[in-house]
Amino acid sequence: RKEVEQDPGPFNVPEGATVAFNCTYSNSASQSFFWYRQDCRKEPKLLMSVYSSGNEDGRFTAQLNRASQYISLLIRDSKLSDSATYLCVVNGRGGSYIPTFGRGTSLIVHP
Amino acid sequence: DGGITQSPKYLFRKEGQNVTLSCEQNLNHDAMYWYRQDPGQGLRLIYYSQIVNDFQKGDIAEGYSVSREKKESFPLTVTSAQKNPTAFYLCASSTLQGIEAFFGQGTRLTVV
Secondary structure (H helix, E strand, O other): OOEEOOOOOOOOEEEOOEEEEEEOOOOOOOOOEEEEEEEOOOEEEEEEEEEEOOOEEEOEEEEEOOOOOOEEEEEEOOOOOOOOOEEEEEEEOOOEEEEEEOOOEEEEOOO | OOEEEEEEEEEEEOOOOOOEEEEOOOOOOOEEEEEOOOOOOOEEEEEEEEOOOEEEEOOOOOOOOOOEEOOOOOOEOOOOOOOOHHHHHHEEOOOOOOOOOOOOOOOEEOOO
C-alpha cells in the first residue's frame, strides 16, 4: 500500500460546482498534513494546512479524520482558475518531518 | 527576497554523462529535499538532509548522489548509473518542524 493515496481523476466540473477530493495515508504516526496546488509544468505551492479541527480559507475547506486516516479538500463555487493538480502531503516518516506526496488529483473546471 | 533557487531550468544530458543540479536557499532552513516527478505522477523522494554534512536516502536514491557542505546548498548529481533520468527534478526546503515545504522552480532534465 502506498503511503499517500489519491484518486488521480481528472475531475471535470462546470464553473460554480462544488468538488471534493479525498486522500488516505497509511502511517498513523503522521504529524502534519497539507494540500498543495501544482499548475502544469510548475512547482507545487502550498494551498492550505489541514488541522484536526478543520480549516477554511475562502472557498476552500480542508478536513482531517485521524481515526480513518484520510484528508479531504472541498472547493466551492469552482472557478476556471482552480484548474490544476491538487497534491495531498503528509509529514512524518520514521519520526522525521519528511513531506510525502500523493500522486495528485487533476481538476478541470470548464465554462 | 527569501526563497529557493534551482538551476538550470532546462538541462540536456548525453547518455553516460553525470550532471549536477543546483539548489540554493536563503530561508535559513535546516531541512532540504530532492524529489523527482514523472509525467502524471506524484513526487518521489530521492534524498534529504536535515543538517550540514549529513543526508539520507529517500525512496529512489539509486543512481543519484548529493552533498550538504553548506546549510544553503544541496546539489544533486545524476550519475550515469541512473537508468532513466529524464524527469522534472524539484528541490525543497523546510524547517525541521516541517510546517511548510518551499519549492524551487524545478529543473527539467532530458537525456539525448
